[in-house]
Amino acid sequence: MAIMIRHAAFDPWQEIQQYQNLATSGYGATSIFIGTMRDFNDGDTVKAMTLEHYAGMTEKQLEKIVAEAKQQWAVLDALVVHRVGHILPNEPIVLVSVWTLHRGDAFDACRYIMEALKSHAPFWKKELLITDEERWVTHNTDGYKSS
Amino acid sequence: MAIMIRHAAFDPWQEIQQYQNLATSGYGATSIFIGTMRDFNDGDTVKAMTLEHYAGMTEKQLEKIVAEAKQQWAVLDALVVHRVGHILPNEPIVLVSVWTLHRGDAFDACRYIMEALKSHAPFWKKELLITDEERWVTHNTDGYKSS
Amino acid sequence: MSIKIRYFASLKDSLGRSEDDLAWTGLLSVRDVWQGVNATKPLPNNVLVAVNMDYVTLDHLVKDEDEVAFFPPVTGG
Amino acid sequence: MSIKIRYFASLKDSLGRSEDDLAWTGLLSVRDVWQGVNATKPLPNNVLVAVNMDYVTLDHLVKDEDEVAFFPPVTGG
Numbered sequence: 001m002a003i004m005i006r007h008a009a010f011d012p013w014q015e016i017q018q019y020q021n022l023a024t025s026g027y028g029a030t031s032i033f034i035g036t037m038r039d040f041n042d043g044d045t046v047k048a049m050t051l052e053h054y055a056g057m058t059e060k061q062l063e064k065i066v067a068e069a070k071q072q073w074a075v076l077d078a079l080v081v082h083r084v085g086h087i088l089p090n091e092p093i094v095l096v097s098v099w100t101l102h103r104g105d106a107f108d109a110c111r112y113i114m115e116a117l118k119s120h121a122p123f124w125k126k127e128l129l130i131t132d133e134e135r136w137v138t139h140n141t142d143g144y145k146s147s
Numbered sequence: 148m149a150i151m152i153r154h155a156a157f158d159p160w161q162e163i164q165q166y167q168n169l170a171t172s173g174y175g176a177t178s179i180f181i182g183t184m185r186d187f188n189d190g191d192t193v194k195a196m197t198l199e200h201y202a203g204m205t206e207k208q209l210e211k212i213v214a215e216a217k218q219q220w221a222v223l224d225a226l227v228v229h230r231v232g233h234i235l236p237n238e239p240i241v242l243v244s245v246w247t248l249h250r251g252d253a254f255d256a257c258r259y260i261m262e263a264l265k266s267h268a269p270f271w272k273k274e275l276l277i278t279d280e281e282r283w284v285t286h287n288t289d290g291y292k293s294s
Numbered sequence: 295m296s297i298k299i300r301y302f303a304s305l306k307d308s309l310g311r312s313e314d315d316l317a318w319t320g321l322l323s324v325r326d327v328w329q330g331v332n333a334t335k336p337l338p339n340n341v342l343v344a345v346n347m348d349y350v351t352l353d354h355l356v357k358d359e360d361e362v363a364f365f366p367p368v369t370g371g
Numbered sequence: 372m373s374i375k376i377r378y379f380a381s382l383k384d385s386l387g388r389s390e391d392d393l394a395w396t397g398l399l400s401v402r403d404v405w406q407g408v409n410a411t412k413p414l415p416n417n418v419l420v421a422v423n424m425d426y427v428t429l430d431h432l433v434k435d436e437d438e439v440a441f442f443p444p445v446t447g448g
Contacts, residue, residue: 029181032178036176037175124447126380140445144249144251200370240371261371265368271302271365286369
């Protein structure tokens with residue numbers, strides 16, 4: 001299991017492959033989620049984002065979340081990578097990868113980790129709009145298009 | 148949207164990256180599932196597998212499944228890669244990747260495609276055991292460890 | 295009319311062949327197709343059937359030049 | 372006892388500072404901690420609180436050398 005906070009852009013495929021080669025074997029299912037910065041939010045064009053976090057608490061909460069997932073599902077291994085600092089459109093913000101024997105456990109645990117991360121891990125997004133106005137993102141959506 | 152049937156081993160990271168660079172933009176969420184061949188099943192050591200399929204029907208059914216997912220969720224793009232032929236342990240069997248604006252749509256659509264693939268796409272696994280006995284896999288599990 | 299029949303996986307192995315052809319006149323369901331080429335062998339319980347690569351029920355009526363496929367539950371993914 | 376208080380994100384911006392220190396004697400809840408360093412500003416409704424990097428409710432009692440953090444709803448991922 002690994003939790004990584006990254007201050008520079010990361011390549012999710014490289015992260016997963018590297019971690020998988022070093023740490024993981026015997027799995028039959030892998031469920032992965034990647035959140036990517038978009039250049040559009042709440043009707044405005046966004047040219048950059050600053051992701052603030054509470055160093056220390058972030059890691060502590062993410063470790064707790066992954067431990068909870070391992071209690072509920074048969075998880076062989078898990079990797080969470082989260083970006084902080086100055087982020088540009090199309091750069092990955094978060095990567096969650098879960099390795100299990102069977103697909104149901106992988107899907108459930110990966111989704112659990114993502115939802116718990118969004119509600120409990122102390123990260124905050126501040127958007128820089130094309131107008132040069134800065135604004136804090138005040139809440140997460142429920143994750144669906146129409147919401 | 149792409150459906151690919153592969154007769155030789157494939158690298159899931161390369162597949163996703165290549166497809167994503169060519170075909171996909173504007174997404175905020177990516178949900179990926181990878182099924183990997185294990186060397187153990189139903190209490191026996193498995194040294195290889197032959198994956199038979201019904202060429203033509205496979206593609207037709209997978210296209211239908213992806214179209215159904217697009218009707219139900221706000222899917223920007225989807226990629227399905229499925230291996231056939233002679234497969235060795237630790238080789239990927241299936242890759243499903245779904246790109247959306249928001250995470251809920253990505254998780255739901257990816258899982259829908261995988262479950263529908265497992266029940267409707269005409270693939271059949273024959274295992275070669277360490278004893279050199281060959282046996283057809285007769286049914287899929289519900290995807291959880293204890294089942 | 296002329297029907298092409300295909301078998302896959304364990305069903306193909308147990309029949310010892312991968313296809314059949316059937317010439318027929320009149321109404322013909324998928325169940326009849328099986329009987330027409332496997333008179334002595336009852337249709338296995340859990341078999342799936344496709345006509346022209348779409349799933350159908352056993353009562354589905356075939357037409358000239360249809361491809362009918364019989365196969366066991368699928369196990370991909 | 373000595374308590375360290377931290378603020379993050381929009382709350383930090385609106386207070387104009389990222390931390391405070393509070394020296395106190397006697398029982399002290401997290402709500403009291405806020406009052407102690409923000410006498411004129413009521414605690415915002417939707418604020419989250421952590422003590423030593425674990426979430427707590429406003430009635431949670433602090434102890435010497437605790438780190439108390441106040442912040443708005445999180446928006447990572």
